[in-house]
Amino acid sequence: MSGVEDDNLIRQYQQGNEESFRQLFHKYYPQVYRLFISKGLCREDAEDFTIDVFTRLIKGLKAFRFEKPFQHYLHRIARNRLFDHFRKKTILFSDFDSEVNLADRAAIPDRRVELAEIIALCMQKIKSDLRRAILMAWMEGYKRHQIAELLDVPMGTVHSNLERGRIELKICVEENL
Secondary structure, three states, X not given: OHHHHHHHHXXXXXXXXXXXXXXXXXXXXXHHHHHHHHOOOOHHHHHHHHHXXXXXXXXXXXXXXXXXXXXXXXXXXXHHHHHHHHHHOOOOHHHHHHHHHOOOOOOOOHHHHHHHHHHHHHHHHOOHHHHHHHHHHXXXXXXXXXXXXXXXXXXXXHHHHHHHHHHHHHHHHHHXX
């Protein structure tokens, strides 16, 4: 029934009823916000991205054709916003290094701190394409097909970057232990 209600609200909005958009906003804001939070964005970014999605929706709903359910359309806008963010975001080693340095060193045994520092050093030495793939897979939890889509590269490139990066990281860590 929700799909029919959404379609009615969209039709009303297309006819100039601004209140119908407010109803869609209040209904779906929490869902879109939770999507961004679940993808690892901080609260502020999740709020900004959610507002951006609804800003894009204001324009897009005028031409909405009811070919697919509204929720699918909304999810696609949110997903594309997330992909745009990760395409533009350059994952610098300093981001990774700051996470390592944020650890409370007093609570971590020296051997673990030493290993973390070795890994951080080795990550710096790895080529940026390999490092980016490793960070997205290991630190951010993306699957290979998601990394390929986010970085706009073929799946084979992601696979080889992860494998080469893993090998280079392993060799470097072993040399520095």
